[in-house]
Amino acid sequence: MLALVPSFGFVSASQVNAAASSDYTVQAGDNLWNISRQHGISLTTLTKANNIDLNNYVILPGDLLHVPASNITITVGDNPVAEASKKIAAQKAQEAAAQQAAAKAQQEAQQKAAAAQAQQQAAAKAQQEAQQKAAAAQAQQAQQTQTAATSGSDLKSYVLNKMVAATGQSAATWDYIITRESRWQSNAQNPGSTAHGLFQSLWINGSDDIDVQIADAIRLYNADGMRPWAL
Secondary structure: OOOEOOOOOOOOOEEEOOOOOEEEEOOOOOOHHHHHHHOOOOHHHHHHHOOOOOOOOOEOOOOEEEEOOOOOOEEEOOOHHHHHHHHHHHHHHHHHHHHHHHHHHHHHHHHHHHHHHHHHHHHHHHHHHHHHHHHHHHHHHHHHHHHHHOOHHHHHHHHHHHHHHHHOOOHHHHHHHHHHHHOOOOOOEOOOOOOEOOOOEOOOOOOOOHHHHHHHHHHHHHHHOOHHHOO
């Protein structure tokens, strides 16, 4: 009885040339697939020549197989298991490369987003600093304007405009009073009393601030009219 056992040996890729028909003694580790490739014939040819049913067979070392002649040259490839392993390894390598590319793209996107956010923050900071500088410049200009308005020739116009607007009395009247009381000296001090400033008020505690003096004069006028200045 011919006993056939399937085997899963590996055959390296090579060229197998045509040969005359012969008999072959099965060796340890052989299987029908590699025997057919070693002799340059197809598996179907080998099984038909030996009446082998691929669904029910066993081969053992020492079994004798008839190998028909072949007139073709066959390139013997690797075992299908090895080929499948190679394909799986290649697929895994492709998947790993794709994952690495995706991770790199995500990292670059995060870096770009962080850079954009930093740029926005820098722009917001620059805008805030510019606004602060503009506000400081405006405040300084306002202070300079006020200082100019309360000094020299502008002092007289500033004070008279304020007094006329608050009391309805003429600019000439207030010019007369201030000239008589202090000669337009905001720091004028009566040596015999606490009277001080443009209007020689007793209630400003020696303040040289023009607005303080104007406010006190308006208060006195609202309380007693022109009587504080004997008019």
